[in-house]
Amino acid sequence: MHSTKNNGLSIYIEKYDDNVLRIESYPKAITYSLVVSLRYVSRGKVEHEYVKNIEHRILESLLNRVVNANQRYFLLSCLDSNKVSTYIMVLSKEKNEINKEADVICSIIENLSNNSINCKVEKSESAINILKRCLYGDSIENPLKWLLNVFSKRMDSNNINNVFLLEHPLSFEWGYPNIEPQKYEYLSKIFDNSDNAIRLGIIHSTNITAKLKPEHLVKHIIIVGATGSGKSTTASIIAREATRINYTVFIIDWHGEYASLLSDCNNIEYTNPVEGTIPSFLNLKSIIEYEPLAFIEILENVLELTPPQVHILEEAIKALLNKKALELYDIDLLMDIIQNTSLSARWVSESREALIRKLKVLSSEYLNIKWRGVREVGIEKGKILVFDVSSIPNTRVKRILASIAIKTATLKAQYNEVEKPLLIIVDEAHNIFTKNNPISNLIAEVRKWGVGFVIVTQTPSLLAPVVLRNANTRIIHAIKSSIDIKTLLGLSILKKEYKKVIPSLKPGEALVIIPELPEPILVKIGLISS
Ligand SMILES: Nc1ncnc2c1ncn2[C@@H]1O[C@H](COP(=O)(O)OP(=O)(O)OP(=O)(O)O)[C@@H](O)[C@H]1O
Structure with a gap:
């Protein structure tokens, strides 16, 4: 898969203070915004003509202000629990002016409507939710897309090229405000400088390296994501990092991808039964x-x-x-x-x-494998052994051989016949860790023998529930299938708010959930040079 060149417009919306949002767009243009909500106050029967008239006058006043003032407004109609609500988004380059402006337009609106419209400045958190609802509303014409288009043209016309595509909703970074100082400190403590950890990448809007500690590894990791979302790359980074901290790593390579992902590693051995080599774990x-x-x-x-x-x-x-x-054999x-x-x-x-x-x-x-002639390759501490099953023509055979190799590897760990700690990375794990395969129960048992699993799958809904329950660290790349998202939500792995974020993650971006953190963190996965 190739990453596509992003020449579109990306917008990042973050909380700035209690009421104000900070909007950063690419190409660079920073502005501030707040949202006011309008509520019609019921005063008995409100005449349709009367309301229309008020609305007309309000719009006129706002237009006058656009001409005179430094601000821009955007009217949003959002579907809120089956009724349409009206909001005004106030946009300004001057953060100091924006609260004042909200007061001004609220007083204009309340005066003009003779107080039959209530105008209230929304808190930043709910403003984000409002924008989210408007953005993800059912309307085909996305109002925010239009807004940002117009807005960027007006505010920064010199910098903007002609392409205005909000092709990536996560660029809005809903729910990912700049990390506040206390939280920053907390995260720095969790992901301390300890060297004895797997470095996954950088946490969004920080320079903190997200790390997984040995205890995360033995409590198992699940990596989920659609094809091309970056799962194997993430798994290969974990493999490299695990050997750096002296783990023995065994990879079940379903599609034969790891040879190129790990081509620059020199502590690696490959086995492929069709080419006459098997991991020693496969000796029955x-x-x-x-x-x-x-x-x-x-x-x-x-x-x-x-x-x-x-x-x-x-x-x-x-x-x-x-x-x-x-x-x-x-x-x-x-x-x-x-x-x-x-x-x-x-x-x-x-x-x-x-x-x-x-x-x-x-x-x-x-x-066409001469079982009696195959060469068995053992596994060594600090090294990676890859079991490439990609050229085996039959899926059932792949599943059997992979299952046996995994089972034997854990047995050897139990009887101290392999160097530990042992990390077993299973790609396309939904083929192996299925509901009825006895192998699936291993995940609840192997921890005490110093074995951790990295379960990599594009279809978590096909995994045995015991596997999902027992993988305490979750790395969630983009997923498109609503069934799979539901599986993760159903297991309370994810809060509902993330439902909309997950399909929009870019390749290599992941929500990372570790037991110590109440919320997922957004991580740009990548190799950190030593
Ligand atoms: N951490 C990353 N940083 C930058 N680009 C990445 C990253 N991870 C993945 N990519 C890009 O996405 C492409 C697909 O990645 P990868 O093969 O890891 O995805 P996958 O989810 O394993 O896909 P598949 O299921 O098809 O194997 C890579 O070739 C690379 O271009």
């Missing part, structure tokens, strides 16, 4: 010796085995375990054993054939 010996049930459950789930097929598989595994030299051997299982019931032969048919997708013959 460990999983079958330590937890044969987990192996059976993975196959049962991914290959949708029936109970009789599971039974036959269990018997075959028992037989396999009785064999002295267990070499099960050898699914072929497992199939031989199943073929020769001496179960006598009549149903066996049919189920056996069906089971073998299902297992065939894992065989050397089907995959």
Whole structure:
């Protein structure tokens, strides 16, 4: 994906003080604004003609002021809980004048309407909400877009080129006012200078580096976002940073993207079964010796085995375990054993054939992978091992091999057979951490063995709920699908206010939620040079 050149108009609206908003537009033009709301005071039956007349006179007065004064006004009609409300946005380059101007126009309006219109200056927070409602209202012609267009032309006509596209609603930065001094201090404390942390990028409107500490890593991280939103880039930054603080990193690379993302790293090894290498975690010996049930459950789930097929598989595994030299990068051997299982019931032969048919997708013959000839690559402290499954032609096989590798990696961590702490990054995790895959429950268990997961997905709604619940650090890139946004909102991962922000994040921008902070922070993800 390429980032598009932004030659449009970007507008940042931030709280300046209790009533005043500061608007910064690109190309550079800073102005100040406040919003007054108009309410008709009910005085019995108000004549339509009478109201129209007042409105006409108010508009006339405002127009006169536009000619004479330094201010601009913008009338907003917003759909507010099913009724249309009227607001006036007062714009000025002079922040000192703007409160005075609001008083002036309110007194003009109240006088002209004989006090049948109530005029009130809105607090900054509610002014932002009002603008948001107007902006996201259903009207096809976005009034604010028009406003900003006109406004910028008038205020800074020399600087503005001809393109006026509000193509990116987040440029408004709703809910992201400049960080106030107390909050700034608080954030600096949370993201202190400690070197033993993952540096994610810079927090919006600060020069504070957002960091994830080791405790965040073992409480798991989820990275969500639509295609092209920057998930893999973020995951690759976490991988690099994790090795810097001496983590062992294992990456399940679903699409074969990490070779280019990490091309400049020299502490990295790649494995790809189609090219004859596998991570040592894929030697089935460990999983079958330590937890044969987990192996059976993975196959049962991914290959949708029936109970009789599971039974036959269990018997075959028992037989396999009785064999002295267990070499099960050898699914072929497992199939031989199943073929020769001496179960006598009549149903066996049919189920056996069906089971073998299902297992065939894992065989050397089907995959064109010579399981007996593959080279196993181990994992070392401070290094990254990538398991690239992208060239395996069958999604079920990818899911099985990735699940087995993850399970074995965590077993090795449990039995201290791998250098810890271990960080397992799982790209396209919705293919693996599904509701019925037993692997999903690992996320609630592995912390005590010094293992953290980074779950990367574009479809959080397909993840097992246990996975979403147990990933305490959330990195949310742009998401378009309303189902996925709802999933995050439903889990209270996000407050409703962010619903509109998430689709508009730019590639590499993310809302980051860590347990210590009550609100998400907006982070521009990027490598921080040492
Ligand atoms: N932190 C960043 N800073 C600048 N640009 C970025 C950043 N992250 C991503 N991008 C841009 O967005 C593009 C897509 O990023 P990336 O491949 O990480 O997205 P993705 O969400 O993983 O997409 P996919 O699901 O298709 O793999 C990158 O090629 C890069 O141009």
